[in-house]
Amino acid sequence: MDNYKPNNMILQTTTSLIAFLLLGFAVYLLFAGHNSPGGGFVGGLMTSGAILLLNMAYGSLTVKKMLPINFTMLIPIGLLIAIATGLGSFIFNVPFLSHTFGYFTFPIFGEVELATAMLFDFGVYFTVVGVVMTIILSIAEDQ
Amino acid sequence: MSTLNIAIIFPFIAAIVIPFLYNKIRKLHIGWFAMLVSFVLFIYFARYVPRIANGETFANTINWIPSYGINFTAYLDGLSLILALLITGVGTLVILYSIFYLSSKESLGRFYTYLLFFMGAMLGVVLSDNIMVLYVFWELTSISSFLLIAFWYQRKRSRDGAKKSLLITVSGGFGMLIGFIMLYIMTGTWSIREIISMAGSFTDHALFIPAMLLLLLGAFTKSAQFPFHIWLPDAMEAPTPVSAYLHSATMVKAGIYLVARFTPIFGGESIWFWLVTGVGLLTLFWGSFSAVRQTDLKAMLAYSTVSQLGMIMSMFGIGSAALHFGNSTVSVVYTQATFAALFHLVNHSTFKGALFMVVGIVDHEVGTRDLRRLGGLVTLMPITFTIAMIGSFSMAGLPPFNGFLSKEMFFTAVLTIGEAGIFSLDTWGTLLPVIAWVASIFTFVYSMIIVFQTFFGPYKEERLEHPAHEPPVGMLIAPGILALLVIGIFFFPNVLGDYILTPAMMGIFPSLPAADLSVPISAWHGFRSMELWMTIGVIIFGFALYKTRKKWAFVYKLFPEKWSFNSFYSYSLEKLEEHSTTITNSYMTGYLRDYMVYIYLFFIVAIGGTIIYTGVYAFDISGNSSVSEFEWILVLVMIIAGISVLFAKSRLTAILLNSILGYGVATFFVIFRAPDLALTQIIVETVTTVLFLVAYYFLPEWKKEDVPRKSRNVNLIISISVGIVFTVIALTVQSGKLFESISGYFENSYELAGGKNIVNSILGDFRAFDTMLEVVVLLIAGIGVYSIIKLKAKKEDESVEDQ
Numbered sequence: 001m002d003n004y005k006p007n008n009m010i011l012q013t014t015t016s017l018i019a020f021l022l023l024g025f026a027v028y029l030l031f032a033g034h035n036s037p038g039g040g041f042v043g044g045l046m047t048s049g050a051i052l053l054l055n056m057a058y059g060s061l062t063v064k065k066m067l068p069i070n071f072t073m074l075i076p077i078g079l080l081i082a083i084a085t086g087l088g089s090f091i092f093n094v095p096f097l098s099h100t101f102g103y104f105t106f107p108i109f110g111e112v113e114l115a116t117a118m119l120f121d122f123g124v125y126f127t128v129v130g131v132v133m134t135i136i137l138s139i140a141e142d143q
Numbered sequence: 144m145s146t147l148n149i150a151i152i153f154p155f156i157a158a159i160v161i162p163f164l165y166n167k168i169r170k171l172h173i174g175w176f177a178m179l180v181s182f183v184l185f186i187y188f189a190r191y192v193p194r195i196a197n198g199e200t201f202a203n204t205i206n207w208i209p210s211y212g213i214n215f216t217a218y219l220d221g222l223s224l225i226l227a228l229l230i231t232g233v234g235t236l237v238i239l240y241s242i243f244y245l246s247s248k249e250s251l252g253r254f255y256t257y258l259l260f261f262m263g264a265m266l267g268v269v270l271s272d273n274i275m276v277l278y279v280f281w282e283l284t285s286i287s288s289f290l291l292i293a294f295w296y297q298r299k300r301s302r303d304g305a306k307k308s309l310l311i312t313v314s315g316g317f318g319m320l321i322g323f324i325m326l327y328i329m330t331g332t333w334s335i336r337e338i339i340s341m342a343g344s345f346t347d348h349a350l351f352i353p354a355m356l357l358l359l360l361g362a363f364t365k366s367a368q369f370p371f372h373i374w375l376p377d378a379m380e381a382p383t384p385v386s387a388y389l390h391s392a393t394m395v396k397a398g399i400y401l402v403a404r405f406t407p408i409f410g411g412e413s414i415w416f417w418l419v420t421g422v423g424l425l426t427l428f429w430g431s432f433s434a435v436r437q438t439d440l441k442a443m444l445a446y447s448t449v450s451q452l453g454m455i456m457s458m459f460g461i462g463s464a465a466l467h468f469g470n471s472t473v474s475v476v477y478t479q480a481t482f483a484a485l486f487h488l489v490n491h492s493t494f495k496g497a498l499f500m501v502v503g504i505v506d507h508e509v510g511t512r513d514l515r516r517l518g519g520l521v522t523l524m525p526i527t528f529t530i531a532m533i534g535s536f537s538m539a540g541l542p543p544f545n546g547f548l549s550k551e552m553f554f555t556a557v558l559t560i561g562e563a564g565i566f567s568l569d570t571w572g573t574l575l576p577v578i579a580w581v582a583s584i585f586t587f588v589y590s591m592i593i594v595f596q597t598f599f600g601p602y603k604e605e606r607l608e609h610p611a612h613e614p615p616v617g618m619l620i621a622p623g624i625l626a627l628l629v630i631g632i633f634f635f636p637n638v639l640g641d642y643i644l645t646p647a648m649m650g651i652f653p654s655l656p657a658a659d660l661s662v663p664i665s666a667w668h669g670f671r672s673m674e675l676w677m678t679i680g681v682i683i684f685g686f687a688l689y690k691t692r693k694k695w696a697f698v699y700k701l702f703p704e705k706w707s708f709n710s711f712y713s714y715s716l717e718k719l720e721e722h723s724t725t726i727t728n729s730y731m732t733g734y735l736r737d738y739m740v741y742i743y744l745f746f747i748v749a750i751g752g753t754i755i756y757t758g759v760y761a762f763d764i765s766g767n768s769s770v771s772e773f774e775w776i777l778v779l780v781m782i783i784a785g786i787s788v789l790f791a792k793s794r795l796t797a798i799l800l801n802s803i804l805g806y807g808v809a810t811f812f813v814i815f816r817a818p819d820l821a822l823t824q825i826i827v828e829t830v831t832t833v834l835f836l837v838a839y840y841f842l843p844e845w846k847k848e849d850v851p852r853k854s855r856n857v858n859l860i861i862s863i864s865v866g867i868v869f870t871v872i873a874l875t876v877q878s879g880k881l882f883e884s885i886s887g888y889f890e891n892s893y894e895l896a897g898g899k900n901i902v903n904s905i906l907g908d909f910r911a912f913d914t915m916l917e918v919v920v921l922l923i924a925g926i927g928v929y930s931i932i933k934l935k936a937k938k939e940d941e942s943v944e945d946q
Contacts, residue, residue: 033907034899034904034907038819042823046826048830049826068760072929078918082915087910096912122919124918135929136833
């Protein structure tokens, strides 16, 4: 992927726009999941899609500088979050993975619903991003 | 009274201690310790003799698996006592003999560990009341015998002999285990005493005959009865003390003990009578017939053991007829056969033990056991000769040795049973004495061969490895004691009879009055008795046959070697291996496509067969919603794409057609109102297509598989059938709704989980555990791909897998 340097300015320019739209949509999907279609899985896939697009346009070396993230590390982090939300229920003396929710009022956002199930979704999100990126980058970087 | 249980465990503990002692104490021969163990046990059991003779029995239970009724119950009665005394007594003598027989260069620690291990197992067999525990000890004797036969494991013949004996005895033992379980099903108890007390109440049970046959299978294999006798001659590769102990005096009597022990349960049945008697007589004849042709002294003794065991077995069979008549005076006549069997059991142990030891001495001193190289040892080894003569003449049934008494009683038994008038004995009864008599003639012949071929005739020193001379005194003590017993029993048979044999009879015939079971043994039957003339006939004909044996040796050539049971055994083993290899190779082709065919075939047969067999296929589409035009079109597109994949010429086409299917499914999710699924499906389909394309460059050439047309047609038929079965299942399940769906509960997701998206609430809240583990699946997949790609050997690296 890095061997040739053609002039793909159109791709790079549009990518810088589209990638952030995609990332925004991905974050929207992640947060919207509780009440509308979406969720951690789709959000994670969409995020990896955006990063892949960046990869294709700029090459993996540039992207590594832009996003200095070790994607493989995201997998255990995500898994830990998911399991921690499950274990957290033990503190309140309820069965494993019992979720709860509540409504809170914040200064700017107004009344907002917060649910522990969302935390679990974050875990799924990170794992999916980590796994998809690990798989594709390992294959792509293989000589 | 727990000392009985300890007595069984004692040799095992000693066997554990021996290796440590052997490593610590090098000066003293370790055999002395083993002998002490055995001797202490002998004294211990001997102290029971007076009390057992008074009709007492002893039992003690140690709980092992009480919830299944399997407990370690030691039970001592007359029958067990005979065997226990033989095991410990002959054991002591054999160990004494082996101390002088085995050189200190052998790995003696191993030898005595195995030997004591065997002794404990054998005591366990004869003293156990619980049949499960009996089975455990039974298999332990097989294993320890296996270890002892292969003591010189560097020799191929030893290993082969050990393998053969293990295969045969363990297969029989396994059959016996099934028989035991059947007994348990019929009676509900594992205890032999309780089963005996119920005897007769379950003879009509469907499992009664199978249990009897399986039990006899175990007994016959262990006691080397026809046609399972073939392992015994091969077991002669063991050191001679082992042959003397295991394969003449103790282990081979385990089967006989079993038959005796279960006579109260199965005796009185005509199948039992004919099997035990018939097989016993056949073994008696075949063993003695085969013994004559042997040129190796140990092989000859092995066949003679087979033959003598058959004789004991047949006497137990004849004795079991007494139970047919129940408690009456008629039956007492037949119990005498059982008495004779017990008597000969003891006699055989004495003279056969002595004979084996003598053969060991000859082998040890002159370096060969081959009859063609031996001769003229009488003046050089007079004591050895004396013992050999006593043993052989006793075996042949000559006075004044104990074999004479038991042989006379054997003749009495076969003569009287012909007049019983039961079990169609009117027709076949006359055959029994004839077979017994002919077999006795052969017994006489080989007994003479052992004495005269070895000790008389020309002395061929040039053929011997060492010049002959008397062995050390220590080696002569044990066979000497046994030879003294042989004579002692002849002159005072009733001491043995009253104190040991009569109590054992009470164990075998618990339903008969004890007073009738005691049989006085007399050496002289008078001139008018048939038995005397039969014995005289045996001597005359036997002597004539011995003198002319070179002239009729051609009889053995009538049956070619390849028709023997030995060749049958090796042939079947060889063929079994060959065929199982062929069969395994025929279906384990190493091609994944073949294994897929098996899996799908199984699916078609199992699932399709179930559907047809149970007749559950029912299509009811009345409740289904109508199909819109748009759906029709979509389905049509997907069908075309699906079929085109099969005929695609390039891989790229196949990948693209496949993604058409994926997006089609996503569209269906949209139509059927599943936005979450549709979203995910679209992205996953895209990602997998991208992955396909990424991997595309590395994949090998896409080519038509070079498979024969025939298997292609098979694949076509199988894939169509799988499709049909699947469709039928789907339609059947669809039309058979048994209960309301539980989805109503999840519709409350906003109140229950605070989420308006039901799918997401189910994934993240109601059934989050599944999701969590799916995340783990992703983790595993990610790590898998990562490690497969990153961790591969570079050109100079060693292969990681080989480390």
